[in-house]
Amino acid sequence: MNQQKLKSIFAEALGIEESQVTDTLAYNTIPEWDSVAHMALVAEIDDQFDIMLDTDDVLDLSSFAKAKEILQKYDIRFE
Amino acid sequence: MHTFWNNFNEYKDRVAVVEQVGKAYTYSELQQDMERLQKKIRASYKQLILILAKNNYEYIVSYLAVLQNKDAVMLVNADLEESLLQTIIDSYQPAYIIGDVHHEDYKSIEAGILRRSVAPDYEIFQDVALLLSTSGTTGSLKFVKLSYENIAANAKSISEYLHLQTDDRGLVNLPIHYSYGISIINSHLHVGASILLTNDSIISKEFWKFVENEKATSLAGVPYTYQTLLRIGFQKMELPHLRYFTQAGGRLSEKLISVYAEYASRFAKKFYVMYGQTEAAPRISYVPPEEILNKIGSIGKAIPNGKLTIDEETGELIYEGPNVMLGYAKDFNDLARGDELHGKLHTGDIAEVDADGYFYIKGRMKRFIKLFGLRLNLDEIEKQLEKTLRKDVFCVGTDDKLFVVTDVMELKEEIKRLMEDLYKLHRSAFQVKVVEDIPRLANGKVNYVVLKEMML
Numbered sequence: 219m220n221q222q223k224l225k226s227i228f229a230e231a232l233g234i235e236e237s238q239v240t241d242t243l244a245y246n247t248i249p250e251w252d253s254v255a256h257m258a259l260v261a262e263i264d265d266q267f268d269i270m271l272d273t274d275d276v277l278d279l280s281s282f283a284k285a286k287e288i289l290q291k292y293d294i295r296f297e
Numbered sequence: 298m299h300t301f302w303n304n305f306n307e308y309k310d311r312v313a314v315v316e317q318v319g320k321a322y323t324y325s326e327l328q329q330d331m332e333r334l335q336k337k338i339r340a341s342y343k344q345l346i347l348i349l350a351k352n353n354y355e356y357i358v359s360y361l362a363v364l365q366n367k368d369a370v371m372l373v374n375a376d377l378e379e380s381l382l383q384t385i386i387d388s389y390q391p392a393y394i395i396g397d398v399h400h401e402d403y404k405s406i407e408a409g410i411l412r413r414s415v416a417p418d419y420e421i422f423q424d425v426a427l428l429l430s431t432s433g434t435t436g437s438l439k440f441v442k443l444s445y446e447n448i449a450a451n452a453k454s455i456s457e458y459l460h461l462q463t464d465d466r467g468l469v470n471l472p473i474h475y476s477y478g479i480s481i482i483n484s485h486l487h488v489g490a491s492i493l494l495t496n497d498s499i500i501s502k503e504f505w506k507f508v509e510n511e512k513a514t515s516l517a518g519v520p521y522t523y524q525t526l527l528r529i530g531f532q533k534m535e536l537p538h539l540r541y542f543t544q545a546g547g548r549l550s551e552k553l554i555s556v557y558a559e560y561a562s563r564f565a566k567k568f569y570v571m572y573g574q575t576e577a578a579p580r581i582s583y584v585p586p587e588e589i590l591n592k593i594g595s596i597g598k599a600i601p602n603g604k605l606t607i608d609e610e611t612g613e614l615i616y617e618g619p620n621v622m623l624g625y626a627k628d629f630n631d632l633a634r635g636d637e638l639h640g641k642l643h644t645g646d647i648a649e650v651d652a653d654g655y656f657y658i659k660g661r662m663k664r665f666i667k668l669f670g671l672r673l674n675l676d677e678i679e680k681q682l683e684k685t686l687r688k689d690v691f692c693v694g695t696d697d698k699l700f701v702v703t704d705v706m707e708l709k710e711e712i713k714r715l716m717e718d719l720y721k722l723h724r725s726a727f728q729v730k731v732v733e734d735i736p737r738l739a740n741g742k743v744n745y746v747v748l749k750e751m752m753l
Contacts, residue, residue, distance in 0.1 A: 253498035
């Protein structure tokens with residue numbers, strides 16, 4: 219469920235199709251994921267999961283796979 | 298006039314430029330590399346050189362080599378859309394292009410340098426040194442013409458009020474085709490200090506590693522930079538080498554000014570809120586950091602050697618100083634013209650001044666609309682709403698309709714109520730729109746032109 223939720227957050231924040239959101243999707247590899255979109259993405263993750271990502275995690279969140287790994291630290295589980 | 302680009306031999310083995318990859322270049326190496334390029338592009342007449350700039354050493358070399366040669370240089374964003382770039386090339390017909398581009402009128406003389414096949418046949422006024430666009434991404438053909446004196450004088454003023462010294466290591470985290478970015482370079486080289494070049498964004502790990510490893514003494518930002526810095530927790534970073542940080546390129550909210558002023562005082566750093574325009578090379582005024590908490594929202598006082606006044610009739614802020622541009626250009630024909638402003642710039646901003654001589658921008662002259670005969674200042678409305686909402690809102694409009702734009706759906710009703718209460722406006726006179734992604738320029742500023750188009 220969280221997997222799907224995160225996928226739609228990515229699609230929404232970056233303005234791309236959900237089918238484009240795969241584990242390998244990474245920051246700066248598509249024009250849609252630039253620094254401005256990154257901050258929108260972070261804001262959306264904060265909001266939707268009701269958390270506040272730390273500085274290091276905001277900077278580390280460089281791919282979809284990495285996002286899942288980071289979110290586990292905030293007790294958000296991905297099966 | 299001390300033209301810093303003619304003075305590099307004096308600093309010899311001091312480091313002039315450090316690149317993100319960690320390579321450092323001394324002033325002697327910089328001078329040698331400039332001379333190497335000059336030999337390739339020198340002509341018996343004054344020419345225009347176009348640089349498709351990125352924040353890398355080779356473009357700094359090119360920029361300085363052209364200045365030293367007394368040729369004219371045009372800095373353009375290397376990422377500019379191809380067809381926009383072609384239009385600029387056709388309109389200005391530069392003798393050389395430094396960067397990565399193809400154009401039928403140009404032949405490559407070596408990697409990254411193109412020469413116009415038929416030598417351009419137009420005149421360039423002797424004082425024209427630097428052409429900068431006032432908008433980084435739209436590819437407008439309108440460029441600001443700055444003279445050698447404009448650049449040198451502004452570099453000197455900036456280095457004075459920032460108290461720059463030879464051991465400073467200024468981070469250039471803004472694009473060098475942007476007037477704020479190039480002014481960081483100019484002011485540091487003016488005193489023989491070092492510049493740290495990066496193309497990375499403040500949200501990348503590499504960026505902060507570079508800041509730490511290279512012991513950056515300053516960083517710079519537009520309002521959007523400081524909004525982002527807040528979210529990534531800059532105000533908690535100690536950054537022991539950082540001596541000061543600067544903000545320009547638009548109005549920073551009062552809340553954020555307080556946050557950063559308090560951060561600065563907690564960690565014994567200085568926070569400079571500044572104001573300028575590309576037309577002034579670009580710095581016009583600054584708030585002395587020790588006054589920042591007393592003068593929140595002010596653009597401060599004129600820089601050393603500059604003077605600010607307010608036109609009594611129109612309320613327009615007028616700046617006078619040696620850094621005021623020669624004029625605008627729309628194509629190569631305009632490069633022959635001499636100084637048209639004579640050191641006096643009409644900023645287009647409406648301002649007020651307080652009893653201590655601190656200036657406050659009240660809005661753009663052009664950001665006024667007339668609704669039912671009522672003169673409304675869009676910037677003022679934004680400010681008022683933000684005070685209550687504690688969230689950014691954006692106003693655009695025409696003379697018959699006002700749009701208030703937010704990216705927070707939940708605020709819609711509250712904004713409507715506020716607009717009716719504050720301005721006694723009828724609901725039909727304005728619309729509150731929710732836009733998820735506020736359009737922004739490459740430098741992070743709100744793109745009001747696009748935003749307005751979206752509304753109409």
